[in-house]
Structures are given as structure tokens and as C-alpha cells.
Amino acid sequence: MAKKKGRSVGVIGLGSMGLGVARTLVKKGFQVHAFDVRANVVKAFASEGGIAAANPGEVGANASVLIVLVVNADQTDEVLFGRNGAAARMPRGSVVIASATVPPAYAEYLGNRLAQHGIYLIDAPVSGGAARAATGQLSIMASGHKNAFRYAQPVLDAVAAKVYRLGEHAGMGSKVKMINQLLAGVHIAAACEAMALGIRAGVDPNVLYEVISNSAGSSWMFQNRVPHILAGDYTPLSAVNIFVKDLGIVLDSAKKLTFPLPITATAHQMYLMAGAAGHGAEDDSSVVKVFQMVSGIPLPAKRARARPTATRRRAAAARIVAKQVKAPVKKKSANGKRKAPAKKKR
């Protein structure tokens, strides 16, 4: 019985990340008690082997390790401490794994508040997106008491490919995640700015993607998001609004530290422009549409089918970019018979 309870886990928030995590846990043999404000999503998850809860408190009563994967700090606070909240019904010594991207100061407050209930916090923002949530391959930037890690390790191992242990201080996980979001947000906006200028200057965007991906100008986000632009497919894998929020957290947190972030602030404005133009719910690569709106540059149109695979994309680029030819040049003819270029008038 005790052993069975050790395999029982709660998940609150069944969005694209939370649902992936919850399904992964079911797949790996955990009893997963789950809640989401959307009752139909909970019901659907129950039909896949999960256990539906009527409210967060019911999850808390049935699981002594609880993953909270809602959107932000307000929602985290609500499901833990609001009406029918989980914290009041969790046993002493249980563990909350808080995985929303939140201000580091909130994570510190949350650690203290949960401690008043005798509950451990693992401040554990995640990275990797919905695809890696679904396969149990997330990266987790985690800080918390060593006892909490000891108890929750099987759950963390089930959902993550890599767990960074960042010490015992609640807030450290969220600080590292905040810096990651700063860079991720800037890199996406910069990728959009760069591709837009390239198109304006008359460079084939597929060639540009191919060359830059293999050069010093590359970034993880450039390689990940530019294919959306090339495919003309702005189906949100992560939406513009997420970075309106996350860079907002970065800037607010820095302001509290009286710390200037000129590039981050500018990137944030680009996401706000995309949001103002009505693209807030679209893929974050929609920042490139701001440049289209003001300059009329031609963006690649949506292709008839789904996004091209990496293989097909590379094949397309290879038709244009001739790779280095290592074949030896015939020296005689090269020296003897070369033609001078035609004169051109300037």
C-alpha cells in the first residue's frame, strides 16, 4: 500500500506541457491524479488512464508529490492556496514541484508559504517545449531541500532527460530559467529581424537559413523557429503571448534589482508589436510579420501540407547552395584557356 502510494502523483494544469507530463507519468506506471479548470480536458485524460479530480484539493489529498504546471504565478497561487486549494490537503512532508515560469521572488515566497504547511517546494521550471514534455525528455532547472529531491526523484526522472540541481534555495531554479528566457526571447526576435532584413536585401531565405545555421550567427532558437517562417506556418508551438509574459517577468525582476536590460527591453517591444497586430496567439516567430507589415517584404507562403521535415528542407536548400567541391581542378585548361569576364558599365 505504501509502495503503491509512492507511485501516486498529482498534476495540476493540463495544457500542452502539463498534459504531456501527465501522459508520460501514466505511461511509466504512475497513478496520476489530475485537475484542470477545463473539465473536458480532465475527462479526456481520465479516459487515457489518468484519475480525474474535481478540484486541486482532491489532487492534493491523493498525491504526496504534486506537479503544478499552470501558466503563471497567479494560477500557481490559486490552485495551491485558493478555494479548494491543494496545499491544505497535502500531508506534511509531501512535495510540490512548481514548474510554471514565475518571478524568482514569487518562488522564494512560495517556498516559505509551503513550509508553513510542512510541505517542501522544488522550484522547478522546465525547458524543452510540448514535444519533449510528451516524451519525458524535459530539462528541469531545480532548486529545493535535499529531502524533497530524495522523495521526488522518481517523478523527476520519469519526466526529464536532465535535472539541474541548483542548490537548496527556492528561487534559484526560477532565476536560471529567467536568464534562459531572456536569451531565448531575444534570440527569436533577433532571428526574425535578421531573416526580414535578408529577405528585404534579396537573399533567398532558405539559403540564409542553411548558411547561418552552420555559422557563428546561429542559436538554438534560430535553428528551431526559422523553419516555421520558411514553411509559412505560424501554428503556435509557443505563442507570442508567452514571451510578452516571460520577458515581462525578466524586465520586472530586473527593475526590482534596479538593473538595465536594453536589448531585452527592445525584444519585449517586438513581441508587444506582434501582439498589438493581432498575432498574440500565433507562433512566436510571428514577430517577423511586424517587419512584413511595415515594409511589405514577401514572407514564404504557407505550403499545401504540414511543415517540411528537416530532410526535405535541407534538400531544398541544397538545390540552391552548391556545396564545396573537392574535385581537383584541371590545371592546364584552368591556366591556359580561362576567359576574362565581360566588361560592364557601372
Next chain:
Amino acid sequence: MAKKKGRSVGVIGLGSMGLGVARTLVKKGFQVHAFDVRANVVKAFASEGGIAAANPGEVGANASVLIVLVVNADQTDEVLFGRNGAAARMPRGSVVIASATVPPAYAEYLGNRLAQHGIYLIDAPVSGGAARAATGQLSIMASGHKNAFRYAQPVLDAVAAKVYRLGEHAGMGSKVKMINQLLAGVHIAAACEAMALGIRAGVDPNVLYEVISNSAGSSWMFQNRVPHILAGDYTPLSAVNIFVKDLGIVLDSAKKLTFPLPITATAHQMYLMAGAAGHGAEDDSSVVKVFQMVSGIPLPAKRARARPTATRRRAAAARIVAKQVKAPVKKKSANGKRKAPAKKKR
């Protein structure tokens, strides 16, 4: 004799990039005629197997493939068309490989002007830094007439690991390079901003580097430049002034196209701030010192020896970041005897 002449090549500009290229060509059996405004540098190169020229024209008279690796467009123009310039003495049908980072519009002009002399241009900016110049591992973003490539291919093969063929239009190589520099420049400045905020927020910078390098916030430049900050070593591998210049070229070229670049413009200001503070000749990661100046954050001090190797850096980070432990948790004790965290007052 004709064959011997086919192995003869000219290099004008023996800076950190040009000297690496020239030495590589000597190593690979070419006769390398070289010129630099600094006579002592030319003399030193001659003692390593190169052939000293008294002026650019002398290089042009002895080589029908000429690599120009000076700092900018002005210098390129001067060595080709100025007093004792190379172009006037190069035979018809010979090839200039112009590898400085220049405005695309200048590359277009240069192609036309050389054509009036019956000389081909390969617009061929390089990427990879001094280290890869020295080992013949550069990336070259190249456009030009197919005859030019046919004739110059052995030289390109000798100095580059990868040659991107970007069509026949002079200017296309420089356009792609310009976009690469936009991103490279933004990524370095963003890496400095991110590391500075992390330090201000109390995150160990070694841990931050380790986690971000493996996360979605990473970039080629983050991984390459942040170790300089961690080592407190601002010996210039590429100087702040290079990006003052290169982002200046990007912004000027975009202005001619009436194209806005909000993030690039902000990054350019950060390099100008670093330059204004007297760090123009130091490593471009010195942008982080601007944040130190205004906020007093503690940057890692210079270590006693040279930069740490990647291995030693990783070992240092590993002492702090405990990696994921896949060992199974003892479930009985974990379930039965876990301790509740101590209550804390907020």
C-alpha cells in the same frame, strides 16, 4: 612553368586572419606573395617561406589569384585601385577574392570595377576567426562568376572547410555575411546582458553557463564568448571595435533600404558604450563591463594562468551542478521516514 604559376597566390593584409590564411597556403605548397602596410610583418612572413612584396602592385604582378583580407571597404579599395594598386598589374582573367566584411553595395561596385580591368571578383567574406584561419578551416560565403570559382577553387579549398556558393551575383556573399554579423553581434551583447543579470541576481556564473549552454537559450556566441567572462580574460580574439564597425555596416545598409532594425540598433549602442568606456580594443565580451560599471556587479577575476580548457571549466561547473542521479530511491524510507521541512517565518 605554367603549372608553377598555378600554385602562385597573393595575399594582401597580414592581420590575424590574413596571416593565418597566408601561412596555411605556404604550408600547403603555394608560392605566397604577400603585402601588408606593416613592413616588419611582411619581413617576418618572408622568413616563414612567404615572398615579400614592396607594394600591392607587386603582389598583383606575381599572382593571378589574389586574396584581399584587409579590415574594410576603404582599405580594399586602396590596395586594389590606389597608388601602386594591385588591379592595374593583374592579368586579364585573374581573380580577386575579396574577404573583408564590407557593405554589400560596395561588393557590387567592386565587381563592376574589377570587370573593367578584365578581372573576376569572388565576393567572399569569411567566418571562423583567427584560429580557423590558421588551420585552413574557415567558412566562406562566396558569390561570383563560375569561371572565377573554377580557377580559384584550389585556393579556396586550401583555406576553407566550407565554401558556400551563393550564386554569381557580387554582393550576395556580403549580404549573407551581413546577416550573420547582425546575429553574431546581437548574440554576444545579449549573452553579456544575460550573464550580468544572472550575476546581479545571485546566480553562480559558472552554473549559469553550464545550464544555458545545454538549453534553448544557447547560441554559438554564448558558448564561445561567455568562457572569456568566466576566465576574466579579455585578451581580444575579436575586439569590441570590430562589432562597432560590423553592426554599423548592417545598420547603414538597412537604412539605405529604409529598413528598421530595433534590436541590432540597441546592440550597436552597447558596443559603442563599451568603446566609450575605453574597451574598444579588448575582446568583444567586454560589453559585460558596461553592466559592471553602472551596477557594480562582481565579474570573475582574471585567473593566474591562461584561459581554462573546456574540460577544466566543465569540471568546475560539475562541482556545483549535481547531475541527474538515476539511482533508484529507497522507497520504504522515502515514504515512511521523510522529515517535514522546518517552518519558516516570511
